[in-house]
Structures are given as structure tokens and as C-alpha cells.
Amino acid sequence: MFADRAQIYIRSGKGGDGHVSFRREKYVPDGGPDGGDGGDGGSVFFVVDEGMNTLSDYRHIRKYKAGDGEDGGKRNCRGKNGEDIYLKVPKGTVIKELTSGKVIADMSGDNKEYRILKGGRGGNGNQHYATSTMQAPKYAQPGQPARELNLFLELKVIADVGLIGFPNVGKSTLLSSCSNAKPEIANYHFTTLSPHLGVVDLSGGSSFVMADIPGIIEGASEGVGLGFDFLRHIERTKVFIHVVDASGSEGRDPIEDIETIHNELKKYNPELLKRPIIIAANKIDIISDEPVDIKDDGEFVYSEGYYNVQRIKDKYEPLGFKVFPISSYTKQGVNELLYHVSSVLDTLDKTPVVFEQEYDPEVNFPVSDEPYTVSFDHSENEYVVEGPRIEKMLGYTNLDSEKGFAFFQNFLKDNGILDELEALGIKEGDTVRIYGFSFEYLK
Ligand SMILES: Nc1nc2c(ncn2[C@@H]2O[C@H](COP(=O)(O)OP(=O)(O)OP(=O)(O)O)[C@@H](O)[C@H]2O)c(=O)[nH]1
Ligand SMILES: [Mg+2]
Structure with a gap:
């Protein structure tokens, strides 16, 4: 399975304790305090690694601890600082606090490095506590404690356009026909098990990132199929291309498919339906324009597929959806579709969808x-x-x-x-x- 979620435990380093000691030198009877400070504990950071695209590393190792600071020593010796740790994650990883599910950080956009837990400060040695009235302080400050967090990491891909639709309708074929991506394509359901991204470059200079996600089926919003695993990835995309098999090659009705998927989107997150959805009526290359029959009155009868494109247009264009008949296979109609998508993107706010912080480890404990x-x-x-x-x-x-x-x-x-x-x-x-x-x- 594609590892785009993981649960991990992280801990920052404890600060080293300050030390209590007094100078002992030959011929100096009562030396002053010389207890050194404890070293600072190490911090835990998250950093974006552009080369990574799954969270699979975090499925194998689930505990990450920064180093503790060393205690202070005699003769003003400061303890060594604990080692910081840097956890690499793919761009688009959302870090949440495990029990509340609240967002701590979204590793996307400019957020390439984030300190999630600061290490504990080392304690002051007793040398800091000498005063005019207290020349031999026996107090040294303990280091600050380590802090820990249980986290839920989720990868939500970053793309402008998301391809949605039933399994086997040709989403991956469409992505591979117009971008540099090489998703697996096959004639069975759930060929695609993880999101693929491709850059679509249009002549004229505009380009956008398109995400192919696994097919959605009825009940996806409740976890049927791979359910949430899929829908989560389209939460950031601004425009959807809803691909349907207009040829009806699998015997399903494209209009029922569109309705089913709209319902799943709505149940998962009603906000999604407010984004522009463009319908790609795919596989028109296998819709025959040869009549299959002739009625008694001489009127031609065609296959079901023949009527589908018009049925889709009749139903959805009045509702404001643009419908593009295409063949991902022969690329017929694909350019028109892509230029339209690009013009829709031009009208939208360019800032990526970023998840706001809801939980700050500095203050929530x-x-x-x-x-x-x-x-x-x-x-x-x-x-x-x-x-x-x-x-x-x-x-x-x-x-x-x-x-x-x-x-x-x-x-x-x-x-x-x-x-x-x-x-x-x-x-x-x-x-x-x-x-x-x-x-x-x-x-
Ligand atoms: N004739 C024809 N076949 C197509 C077209 N697009 C895709 N196919 C075929 O349909 C089958 C499924 O294509 P995919 O691109 O893997 O479909 P998908 O929507 O990505 O499927 P999942 O990953 O399972 O959700 C493959 O056998 C493709 O060759 C098309 O425009 N015309
Ligand atoms: Mg696919």
C-alpha cells in the first residue's frame, strides 16, 4: 500500500542540569561557586525533501528522539548541547497532533523547515546564584524537561488540477497523454493506487500541475474502496476534471457515475463541490457512428454510447458545467479541454490551499x-x-x-x-x- 499516512512519536532533548560545585585551588581556602551550566536539549525539526514522495520511512521507524543536553560540570564546564534531529518529509505533508487531529504545520509553500519541538534549555550552574549575601549557593537550576508529541502525518499532494472519476474511465491515460508523468494504465479497476503528478505544458507558455488519483466509487467518503485515502489528495486542487466513460464500455451509465461521484465529494467535504468541475466525456474513439438498427419508420438507431455525450451535455451544461468530448487514447479533444482548464485556472487565486495551524506545541500542553x-x-x-x-x-x-x-x-x-x-x-x-x-x- 502506498504509505501516505503515518503515526509517530517525537521527543525533544531534555536540558542538562546546572551543576553545584566550588572552586578548589591550592592555597585558596574558600573558592567561589563554579558549577557550570547544563547544555541545551536538541530540538526536533521537520524539513521538506523534494526528492521524497511517500511517508514510507515513517512506517518502519516510529520513534524519534533528539539528544539530551549534558549536565554542567565543575570548573564552569558547560554541558554539551544535545543533538537536533531533522525529519525529512515530502512536500505537502500535513503534521497533526494525534489525539485532537489538529493541524500543527503544513509542509507546503514556503514552509520548508519547521521546528516542532524546541529542546529544553540547560539549567544555570550555581555560579549564577552567588550574590552579596549568598556567596556559596547550593542551588543550581535543573534543565528544562524534554517534551513529547504523538503525531499523525498525512501527505496531501499539491496540484492545481485533480482528475476524478470512477475506476477505469481513463484518468491515468489522460495524464500520461498530456504530461511528463508515467502512471500505470491497465484495463482493470484500481490500477492507480497512489496519486501521480504531472506537469502539463501548453504551447503559449502556461503550465499547471495535474494530479491523477485512484478511482472513486460509491461509499468512498465513508471509506469504501480506498476511500479517504483518495479524497484527501484532492483537497488542495482548485479545479477538477471529472472523467467519465462516455462510451459506456463497462455497461454503466455515465450520468449515474457523475451523480455518484458528486455525492461522494459532497459527503466528504461540501467545499469541494464549490470548485470548478469540468466534465471530460472520454473514450469517444470507441463510440461508433454506425447505426446498430433501423426502425420501421426508417430512423437509425445507434448504440447507447452514441447518445451519451449529448445526454451529458443536455443535463450538465445548463447547470454550469463545461463538457468536453475527448479520447485520452487518440488525444482527440484533449487540447481544447486543457486550454479551457488553463483559462479557468487563470481566473482563480494562485495561492495554494494551505492548512492553517490549529495547534501550537509551544503553548498547547x-x-x-x-x-x-x-x-x-x-x-x-x-x-x-x-x-x-x-x-x-x-x-x-x-x-x-x-x-x-x-x-x-x-x-x-x-x-x-x-x-x-x-x-x-x-x-x-x-x-x-x-x-x-x-x-x-x-x-
Ligand atoms: N478506447 C479508449 N480506451 C481508453 C481511453 N482512455 C483509457 N482507455 C483504456 O481504459 C483502460 C483504463 O485506463 P486507465 O487510464 O488506467 O483508467 P483510470 O481511470 O486511471 O483507472 P483507475 O486507475 O483504475 O482508476 C485502459 O485499458 C486504457 O487503455 C480512451 O480514450 N479510449
Ligand atoms: Mg489510473
Whole structure:
């Protein structure tokens, strides 16, 4: 099976702990603190690899961990940073949080590299905590914890035009006849099992990308056939070419086929039906214009296929669909179809369909309800907020980013910590210390 979905687990590196130690030198009796800082944990990145077109690698290996930062050492020795990891994915991969299904990032367009989890910051060694009143600090900051995420990766191809239709109607034949793509073509259903992309170059300079997806059958939107696996790939395409077998060579009625597929699209995502759909009435080369019979009154009777193109036009043109009789096989009518598609694309917004972020790993994570304390440190003239909950929160939050900082401020507010500081008499401009970070208090 085509691997265009995968579930993986990722973890960033833990920050190394700061070290507690004191200088010991000959002839120097009481050395000052010289505990080094912990190294930063490694981050996890996603990068687009233009050469990749499936997620199959992620089916074999499902756990990815960045390196932990090393703890700090004696003599101001800083721990080594943990190794970052870069996970390569094909262009068009949408990264979602597994349980909520919310989009974290869409690796398409300009988004070629995305840091999904930042490694934990290394903790400060005790050398940072020496003050005029505390010359031998026994405190060193622990490194920030590692963070983890379970992800769902989905490849949604990027193309301007999507070929849709029942199996065996000639979608792949059409793609191969007008582009550089070489999809498999055969006279059986579900020949195509994965999307193929081809670039269609028209004389005159315009070009577009066309995607051939596997055939759609009734129930596809509920998972029949390969169901969702297929429909997902046309979510980004702006225009559809709906290919039907106008010759009726398999004994099905093309109008019923069109209705069935419109229904499946609607059930899957009603937005899809709002996009332009152009009908390609295919296989006209095998529609015979020889009569098969003559009525008593002398009128010719033709095969069913003979009437199909007109029936399709009569029904769909008044509804606003353009109908092009074509043969993917002999290429009859194909150019007219392609030039029309190109002119429709010209009228549409060029920006690709991109999935917006719904979940930000920097700010969405479980908040514990462990205790915290708020106090005033008279010797330092600072307000101090501490406790396991605060430390954990701080560990998770990237205070260097504006969003992370705003999030942490909200956290302090929502948990009543600001109220407690106020109750202790804090004033604008006073200093608040939280695990080695100092902030000026602003209302
Ligand atoms: N005579 C004739 N045969 C065609 C035409 N287009 C496709 N075929 C034949 O129809 C069969 C199916 O063609 P494909 O292009 O594989 O059809 P498909 O829609 O991609 O099928 P799936 O991948 O199974 O969904 C093949 O045997 C083709 O040679 C056409 O215009 N005329
Ligand atoms: Mg095919």
C-alpha cells in the first residue's frame, strides 16, 4: 500500500542540569561557586525533501528522539548541547497532533523547515546564584524537561488540477497523454493506487500541475474502496476534471457515475463541490457512428454510447458545467479541454490551499495542578515564585518567543499568581524571580 499516512512519536532533548560545585585551588581556602551550566536539549525539526514522495520511512521507524543536553560540570564546564534531529518529509505533508487531529504545520509553500519541538534549555550552574549575601549557593537550576508529541502525518499532494472519476474511465491515460508523468494504465479497476503528478505544458507558455488519483466509487467518503485515502489528495486542487466513460464500455451509465461521484465529494467535504468541475466525456474513439438498427419508420438507431455525450451535455451544461468530448487514447479533444482548464485556472487565486495551524506545541500542553508559592525575598528585594508546577510550566514554555512569553504571563494571571503578588504589595517596576529568570513587574 502506498504509505501516505503515518503515526509517530517525537521527543525533544531534555536540558542538562546546572551543576553545584566550588572552586578548589591550592592555597585558596574558600573558592567561589563554579558549577557550570547544563547544555541545551536538541530540538526536533521537520524539513521538506523534494526528492521524497511517500511517508514510507515513517512506517518502519516510529520513534524519534533528539539528544539530551549534558549536565554542567565543575570548573564552569558547560554541558554539551544535545543533538537536533531533522525529519525529512515530502512536500505537502500535513503534521497533526494525534489525539485532537489538529493541524500543527503544513509542509507546503514556503514552509520548508519547521521546528516542532524546541529542546529544553540547560539549567544555570550555581555560579549564577552567588550574590552579596549568598556567596556559596547550593542551588543550581535543573534543565528544562524534554517534551513529547504523538503525531499523525498525512501527505496531501499539491496540484492545481485533480482528475476524478470512477475506476477505469481513463484518468491515468489522460495524464500520461498530456504530461511528463508515467502512471500505470491497465484495463482493470484500481490500477492507480497512489496519486501521480504531472506537469502539463501548453504551447503559449502556461503550465499547471495535474494530479491523477485512484478511482472513486460509491461509499468512498465513508471509506469504501480506498476511500479517504483518495479524497484527501484532492483537497488542495482548485479545479477538477471529472472523467467519465462516455462510451459506456463497462455497461454503466455515465450520468449515474457523475451523480455518484458528486455525492461522494459532497459527503466528504461540501467545499469541494464549490470548485470548478469540468466534465471530460472520454473514450469517444470507441463510440461508433454506425447505426446498430433501423426502425420501421426508417430512423437509425445507434448504440447507447452514441447518445451519451449529448445526454451529458443536455443535463450538465445548463447547470454550469463545461463538457468536453475527448479520447485520452487518440488525444482527440484533449487540447481544447486543457486550454479551457488553463483559462479557468487563470481566473482563480494562485495561492495554494494551505492548512492553517490549529495547534501550537509551544503553548498547547497539559498544565499540572501541583502547588506553588509566592513570597518576598527581603535580602534580594525580589518577589519569588516557585514550586514544581511553576518549574514545569517554565520548562515547557519558550520564553524567548513572544507567543511563549505571552502564554506564560497568561498562565500567571489565570492561576491567581498575579493576585498573590499584588496581595504581597508588589508595585510596578519591582522584580519577580522565577527559577533564575527575573522579570520587571508591569501591570
Ligand atoms: N478506447 C479508449 N480506451 C481508453 C481511453 N482512455 C483509457 N482507455 C483504456 O481504459 C483502460 C483504463 O485506463 P486507465 O487510464 O488506467 O483508467 P483510470 O481511470 O486511471 O483507472 P483507475 O486507475 O483504475 O482508476 C485502459 O485499458 C486504457 O487503455 C480512451 O480514450 N479510449
Ligand atoms: Mg489510473
